[in-house]
Amino acid sequence: MNKNTAKIKTGIRSLVGNYYEITSGTVIAGSTDTSAYTISVQPSDDSDPIEGIMLNTITENGNGYILFPADGSNVVIGTVDGEGEWILIKASELDKTIVTIGNVQYEIDNNQVNIKNGNVLFSVSDSLFKMNTSSESLFQLLKDCFTYITELTVPTPSGTSSIPVNVADFNNLITRLNNLLTS
Numbered sequence: 001m002n003k004n005t006a007k008i009k010t011g012i013r014s015l016v017g018n019y020y021e022i023t024s025g026t027v028i029a030g031s032t033d034t035s036a037y038t039i040s041v042q043p044s045d046d047s048d049p050i051e052g053i054m055l056n057t058i059t060e061n062g063n064g065y066i067l068f069p070a071d072g073s074n075v076v077i078g079t080v081d082g083e084g085e086w087i088l089i090k091a092s093e094l095d096k097t098i099v100t101i102g103n104v105q106y107e108i109d110n111n112q113v114n115i116k117n118g119n120v121l122f123s124v125s126d127s128l129f130k131m132n133t134s135s136e137s138l139f140q141l142l143k144d145c146f147t148y149i150t151e152l153t154v155p156t157p158s159g160t161s162s163i164p165v166n167v168a169d170f171n172n173l174i175t176r177l178n179n180l181l182t183s
Contacts, residue, residue, distance in 0.1 A: 005045075022078040022089070025050070029071040032095075037066050039088070041077055053077050053086040068096040128182045139181040146174045 009022070024044045031040035031051075040051040056066040069075055069091035076090040096109040107114040112125040119134030131138040150170045154161045164170070 020079050021083070022076065023050075024074065024076050027069050027071055027073045027075055027091075032068060032071070034068070039069065039075075041075055041086075050077065050086055053088055055088050063101050065100070066098045067091060067094055068098075069093060070095045123182075128180065130182045137183050139177065139183045142177055142181070143174060146170045146177065 025041040026044075028040040028042055028049060032055075033039070036052075037056040038052050038054060040049050041053055042049050055068060056064060067088055069088065070093040073094075074092040075088060077086050078089050079085055080087050096107070098108075099106040103118050105114075105116045107116075112123060115122045121130065121132045123130040150163060150167045152164055
């Protein structure tokens, strides 16, 4: 730790009535615990690693956000409620974030965005999107619709009609649907 960093820390400590600490470091590879929402950090001053750093700023009612910094990311962490209760303040790179507001949850990573509101899910990736409820999927609904059209027969005075003459067009729509939506 250099002289300036030590002076800044001393100044911050003198400004507050309680003991709080702010430090920087690097996220230790593989230390992210996605169920406990914690990481471990190797401080920049090469002191012992700090484990169990909280990633979530969830309020008592469940609203808030969780930041998941990338392995090796440069971070700033600080203590809350006195010595030993560490929380993430800033990260140079994120792998994922989760924001919860009431029943709505937004989950974002470098591959996709998911928005969930109760049993309704809307998911967007770089190539596909998905819309589902607890009982229906937009993909399955459209696929069933096109499939039923390809099998459509109609009674006529001279008997039952054959399948539509443009059945290949509807089969093509099913192929295109697979390129757009996921189940």
